[in-house]
Amino acid sequence: MNYLEQFRAAKINSKLLEKLQQEFTVVKGKIKIMEVCGTHTQAISKIGLRELLPSNVELLTGPGCPICVTPFSYIDTAISLAQQEGVMVATFADFLKVPGSNSTLELEQAQGPNVKTVYSPLDAVKIAENNPEQEVVFLAVGFETTAPVIALSILDAQKKNLTNYSLLQALKTMPPVMEELVLNQYLDIDGFLCPGHVASIIGVEPFQFLAKEYDLPAVVAGFEVGDILFALEQIMEMIVRQEAKVVNAYPRVVEQKGNPKALKIMEQVFTSTVSRWRGLGKITNSGLELRPEYQEFAAENKFDFASATGKVAKQSGCSCGEVLMGIKKPTDCELFGTKCTPSHPLGPCMVSQEGSCAAYLYKVSVKMKLYSKE
Amino acid sequence: MNYLEQFRAAKINSKLLEKLQQEFTVVKGKIKIMEVCGTHTQAISKIGLRELLPSNVELLTGPGCPICVTPFSYIDTAISLAQQEGVMVATFADFLKVPGSNSTLELEQAQGPNVKTVYSPLDAVKIAENNPEQEVVFLAVGFETTAPVIALSILDAQKKNLTNYSLLQALKTMPPVMEELVLNQYLDIDGFLCPGHVASIIGVEPFQFLAKEYDLPAVVAGFEVGDILFALEQIMEMIVRQEAKVVNAYPRVVEQKGNPKALKIMEQVFTSTVSRWRGLGKITNSGLELRPEYQEFAAENKFDFASATGKVAKQSGCSCGEVLMGIKKPTDCELFGTKCTPSHPLGPCMVSQEGSCAAYLYKVSVKMKLYSKE
């Protein structure tokens, strides 16, 4: 057995769960722990963890699903680009079904060679190389985990002298949005499950503010069942001990300083910028944009978006923003379960099985809440 | 009834045939009349005329099938062009099945977007216009009937500023090859059925040498059953009267001077050149080539044919040349009917139903002979 397999050993996991259950019952009152990473959300859902925890525990789903946090207008811009003659939009498959005003990328893909799903942005560069007559626009979404790979794609395109590769920029960074959440007066979080793969790039440092400035326990966690249980246990221990530290429970992947080489490449290509989050609005320094010397790879500079976004007329009536902010429950949305279903989603929260609305619909116990300051 | 329909009236045609049969039997000895136009060959075959004529009459098939007279190396060059990345060969469908050394255009068409059949060279220009990244090479074969249309395509491409349209030149002209045939010591022709559609462009003049210089009766003929019967009768009358004239029996389409406007366009773009004929070799002034001012549209100037034709290694063992020259009968070819069949032709004479070999195979009475001077 590969040593990594041991992280999945069922026997230890059951023991860890038992331990966790014991600890939670020791604590009186509600405890809210937020996982900010979509992949954590997915893992938690796949192991059916939420319902195994005592009823006084809520695992809140944070803004870590790149699909859910990307604003409506971005999708519309991507679609309008795909519709242009000579433009091919390259994207991670996750985006295909997200509805824009009148279409989805999946529908545009069906109309012609307008949308291509890729496994990696490096594949998008290859497509641009092989189709010199097409402008290949890669939908640059995701967080620090993906940003270095996208940066690499820019360096690759530059080395190949490609003038037909560009990014539609919406890369985001985690710590600023986490701080925004902490500052939110309606939101009351007892601890954070920090995103392990983001941390594998940026290290533990950037999360220290949680403990130091806001007195919140936080654990950088991996994604195996054991990792998650262990991390929750570490948070619980801190809560019980009324202690606030940022613990690295994923040291096999997360170095204190992250991955210096990846960070260097990322910083060579990108710089911080304000970014707009669905349901949260604009957050300072929460996004990445191409540095001036790479602006030739910005789709913004190659196309006139005014005309594109001018098209945004019809809204789908989706309440995803409010759901994400906790102003509404999914069931409060009048489209929920009737006009909006996983097969015909009207909002991003219904797109993936782990989206807040989809999860709610299928009665997997959902205890997500996220209040906005507005 | 449209007045043109009257040319097909069965009753008159039967009478004409009767008359013709009577005349032929009057004449003693063999009479050989050559139709030089492939469309005449086809019409004669479609009405089953050969077997209706007395046995002392032979209708010889001349070099008027653009497929049959185009040399092997031309097909190979066309195929090697089609095989090149970024090159699309546009062609009349007739050429698809003609075998080259290792392939046919039909096979190349099947491999990818390498060959496109068109109804008109003007369509090839449209294809070039819509596919700026492809070089569209039109296979410029045919005679004076088609040459003006091909000239028009060049003017069209020029007007549209296309730099990706070119011709692979093999256009031929009729009168020079007819003179070559007349001069052939082994060939003994009593009269010519002159090509009516070539004459619609070039007029009657260019055929006068047949009567004036070689004392041969010749009739410019149309393509309806009545046209052909009437023309043969006119030739017979002259033979009987030992008279040699060039008669225009297709005056509804053929003017004495042809079509001046078409001629002007043709001469604007093309000039006479030596041309190579399968089975007959090179004949002076029997071809058309782009004038110097249009040489930018010559595929010869865009591609290196030395390398292409260098590939011509394997020969198919086809005896088409000798069959066309009358040195061999189709049945003398060892491939005839066994390895070479209409479904799997090895030579151009087997490609169309009216090709010498195909016709022979299916026992439609074939009486073609054509001797070379070699």
Add this chain to the structure above:
Amino acid sequence: MKTITLAHGNGGELMQELIKDIIYYYCGNDILLQQDDAAYLPEVEGELVTTTDSFVVDPIFFPGGDIGKLAVCGTVNDLAVNGAHPLYLTLGLILEEGLEIDKLKRIIKSVAETARKAGVKIAAGDTKVVPQGKGGGIYINTTGLGVVGPDINLQDAKIETGDKIIISGSIGDHGAAILASREEFEVSSALTSDCALLNNLTAQILSSSGGIKFLTDPTRGGLATALHEIAQQKQVTINLEEEILPIKKEVQGLGGILGIDPLYLASEGRVLCVAAAEEAEAVVNAMKDSPIGTGTAVIGEVTGDKSRVCLTTNLGGTRILRPLQKQLLPRLC
């Protein structure tokens, strides 16, 4: 969603929805609605006959029909010309990503209507979606099941010299209508496809006379190819008379412009019949009684045993008709 996407073919929820909303909606019946991996059929009486055809026509909508109507007619007709009473069809759809769902609906509606007219039920179906650029909008396979009554025995009939060749109407209409609807040729005409169900007509033919030797429908390859197959299979010479061949003027016109011989153009609603000479008149009369047989004509006869097809031309000459060899494409000469 107005367009077919790959998700409509992945076996999941969207596909089930598509099948329910369109296929079951239009074609639903007790057998199809079993919805299992396979469908149980009620007991049948008579000899079972089966046939299969895939339809890849371009364009999918054409004057006189669409690929849905064609797919039902084609397979019903193949059963019918073998003397069978058609009972069931299966329906295999290969949709191309990007097909408009409205078009699919029109086509399936057409399938359902034609099946109803033919008296056949869609017994089973399948839907696949292929990526954009790997299909032709829609390809349809229909496989048919029918039964032949005890009184019909086409298999053992012997074709003899003197037998008449009869066709139920003009030839090549379908092929010409398809060509005319292809944009690249820049032609237009009022011509419509002859696409039609033949099962009533064949039943009428078979009940009108015991002298029927052979029935077929001259589809791909046209009349010449269909007759060539008979000539080869039954080792007979078939002779046609050019002068009495029913060819519409538009078909002739299009053939002239494009250099295509109508003898090689497909019909999709004509029966080609070989009948004993003495029965020919009765057969022709029976055929003319049918609304789709009004143009019935004797076009030739069996004249020997040379496994070939000849055409006596208007002038009295003879042309040997070979099976179709090339693509039907406009030619230079």
Add this chain to the structure above:
Amino acid sequence: MKTITLAHGNGGELMQELIKDIIYYYCGNDILLQQDDAAYLPEVEGELVTTTDSFVVDPIFFPGGDIGKLAVCGTVNDLAVNGAHPLYLTLGLILEEGLEIDKLKRIIKSVAETARKAGVKIAAGDTKVVPQGKGGGIYINTTGLGVVGPDINLQDAKIETGDKIIISGSIGDHGAAILASREEFEVSSALTSDCALLNNLTAQILSSSGGIKFLTDPTRGGLATALHEIAQQKQVTINLEEEILPIKKEVQGLGGILGIDPLYLASEGRVLCVAAAEEAEAVVNAMKDSPIGTGTAVIGEVTGDKSRVCLTTNLGGTRILRPLQKQLLPRLC
């Protein structure tokens, strides 16, 4: 000629040649060689069952099989899981211009061999050629005809709480093998498709016990979707145990790399069986006796009437398994 051209599909001489040289050569039998518009079938005994499927797999050759084998297995299996003894298949080919004839031969040989193993005859066929760029090399439709003996009555069986869910081997091998063979992902493995004939196994299952409630093959959409269909159709709750699901390590590995859940990957040689609790052991033993059932396992049971599928995770949690919704594509998260 080494390549399929449009002329191979025009109904003419080249097509006839192709059919004779390849289809008849490999698949020829007394019924197919009738060569008529439709084929007469010998008398059958039992209740008739039919099914149809088109196969559009990409790539057409994959580890463990090819589209020909798949096309026969798929349709034979659909008959088999409905309790039928498969007898006849029809074979509808849609070839893309440019397909190498050698590849076609390999595929048809594979069709013939698999049909022989299954004991079915190819009763009728059809060949169409679509232009280069309008197909996927080759698409195949097979339509099957089989008979169900009087002793088998799956249709009326009632699924009840306590019934066991049994699968004949590891899940998702076919889907994973296909994904692994797609170049764009730059992966490789020794994984082969599970593509196999199930008719012997289903016959064994049905003769081993009268307690069989339902049989199916979890193809497109995978195990989760197949079970969801049962749950919906029969209005039962099905509960799976994650810990005992047989999933090969390569399938897990590929799922991890590409972000794809093996529960939604197709199997093409597995039987999914619902059996009465008290019969489960006998059924499992009978299945294990078959060479393609050695990996048989009970993976869950019927636990209620909620029309849903649940998975009890290794940790004891519950996941609701929805039918497949999206394309199976690698995801970012």
Add this chain to the structure above:
Amino acid sequence: MCIAVPVKVIEIVNDTEAVGAVKGVRKTVNITLISEVEVGDYVLLHSGCAIQKLNQSAAQETLAAFRDLAQDAGEER
């Protein structure tokens, strides 16, 4: 050499294009190669282009010649 068919001009679209008709089939025809074409004219269509106008009186003369000859045949028999 070259298939060509007569069509009747039923519409002049512009300097370069006309619509021809024959036996109920209409076809777009390029008319650049001929001069002074009018609706009602017959033109000879080859490879998408009109390559010559038809001379109707010459046609009638040819037909008359046919008939004369055909009559000859009748008489001589």
Add this chain to the structure above:
Amino acid sequence: MCIAVPVKVIEIVNDTEAVGAVKGVRKTVNITLISEVEVGDYVLLHSGCAIQKLNQSAAQETLAAFRDLAQDAGEER
């Protein structure tokens, strides 16, 4: 946020490419984002790229911590 899986490096192809293996599946991996990778190393694969090397001793320590905790649970019960 981001799916990533650990794979074992079984071949270094060149400066930018390696072959990784996990559970019998091999995958081409871009290694530009990490330094000093060797055959036998485990790396974290995300979107076609190795984004970090795995630290094996840290992994063992974490596993030990798991076990300790699990034992706690056993004892406390």
